[in-house]
Amino acid sequence: NAGVTQTPKFRILKIGQSMTLQCTQDMNHNYMYWYRQDPGMGLKLIYYSVGAGITDKGEVPNGYNVSRSTTEDFPLRLELAAPSQTSVYFCASSEAGTGYGYTFGSGTRLTVV
Amino acid sequence: DAKTTQPTSMDCAEGRAANLPCNHSTISGNEYVYWYRQIHSQGPQYIIHGLKNNETNEMASLIITEDRKSSTLILPHATLRDTAVYYCIVRVAQKSSGDKLTFGTGTRLAVRP
Numbered sequence: 001n002a003g004v005t006q007t008p009k010f011r012i013l014k015i016g017q018s019m020t021l022q023c024t025q026d027m028n029h030n031y032m033y034w035y036r037q038d039p040g041m042g043l044k045l046i047y048y049s050v051g052a053g054i055t056d057k058g059e060v061p062n063g064y065n066v067s068r069s070t071t072e073d074f075p076l077r078l079e080l081a082a083p084s085q086t087s088v089y090f091c092a093s094s095e096a097g098t099g100y101g102y103t104f105g106s107g108t109r110l111t112v113v
Numbered sequence: 114d115a116k117t118t119q120p121t122s123m124d125c126a127e128g129r130a131a132n133l134p135c136n137h138s139t140i141s142g143n144e145y146v147y148w149y150r151q152i153h154s155q156g157p158q159y160i161i162h163g164l165k166n167n168e169t170n171e172m173a174s175l176i177i178t179e180d181r182k183s184s185t186l187i188l189p190h191a192t193l194r195d196t197a198v199y200y201c202i203v204r205v206a207q208k209s210s211g212d213k214l215t216f217g218t219g220t221r222l223a224v225r226p
Contacts, residue, residue, distance in 0.1 A: 035216075040218075042200070042217045042218050043214075043216040045214075045215075059215075092157075102149070102157070103159075104155075104156025104157050104158070107154065107155070107156055109154075
């Protein structure tokens with residue numbers, strides 16, 4: 001199994017541009033998450049989803065949007081990129097929201113200039 | 114979720130046991146202790162979790178004190194590949210919440226040859 005796949009791995013955006021970070025999982029997990037990690041810091045939750053059609057905000061949702069039309073996919077949208085969104089973005093999934101067994105993707109390193 | 118306190122950094126010799134402490138003095142009765150690690154810039158990896166009993170799996174052992182106010186993750190024979198940031202997380206296992214693991218800054222473990 002591929003697990004959690006994120007694309008792209010790296011991206012440079014100009015201020016004001018928009019982009020979508022893709023996340024796909026093949027484990028039939030109901031729960032999916034988007035985190036960001038700034039240098040030297042822990043991960044912060046942006047958005048999460050408990051199933052197709054259901055999404056909710058995490059700790060730092062401003063400047064981002066998500067959708068969950070299928071169980072497999074959970075894309076993260078940046079509408080107007082800002083330098084403060086320079087970070088590494090991790091997508092994760094879990095079978096249930098119990099805290100264990102989260103599977104993380106390998107991350108997308110985004111730089112906004 | 115209860116707050117956790119971990120040392121910023123530790124080191125140990127290759128082949129020796131690595132004991133990573135975590136304080137969670139405000140833990141409540143229905144909160145679990147979870148451990149994840151992050152190797153270099155990869156996505157975090159689940160290691161182990163427990164409620165009140167000691168737990169062991171193929172990766173590590175988790176020792177939780179009787180009063181549950183602290184715990185220790187033990188890597189019995191550390192290798193260079195165990196060099197990583199280790200996160201101790203405390204939270205309630207809520208299946209319906211889809212809730213969110215909160216990652217602090219963790220302990221940076223350096224395994225030396």
